[in-house]
Amino acid sequence: MKFDSLSLNVNEDDQQFELQIDQHTALITYRVLDAHTLALDHTEVPEELEGQGVASALVEKTFQYLDDNQLKLVPNCSFVRTYLERHPDWKRLVA
Numbered sequence: 001m002k003f004d005s006l007s008l009n010v011n012e013d014d015q016q017f018e019l020q021i022d023q024h025t026a027l028i029t030y031r032v033l034d035a036h037t038l039a040l041d042h043t044e045v046p047e048e049l050e051g052q053g054v055a056s057a058l059v060e061k062t063f064q065y066l067d068d069n070q071l072k073l074v075p076n077c078s079f080v081r082t083y084l085e086r087h088p089d090w091k092r093l094v095a
Contacts, residue, residue: 003057017062037095039074059083
């Protein structure tokens with residue numbers, strides 16, 4: 001994946017996962033449902049980065065973070081739901 005070298009930023013103040021690419025920020029907004037569950041509500045990629053796989057890289061890195069931290073997710077975002085359908089191994093994270 002061409003975005004492997006980029007680090008996921010967990011912005012707890014704004015409740016979003018962020019991926020910085022050049023001067024742009026792709027993000028997934030979330031809400032804390034309980035101590036072990038986050039609702040992933042919206043994925044947003046700047047127009048300049050659309051069509052380059054940024055959203056998929058962001059979701060993959062977010063899922064890895066959730067898995068590493070023993071967290072579950074509720075996929076409210078349509079992109080996240082579609083990603084889960086295409087990558088069923090991650091369905092283990094769904095609350």
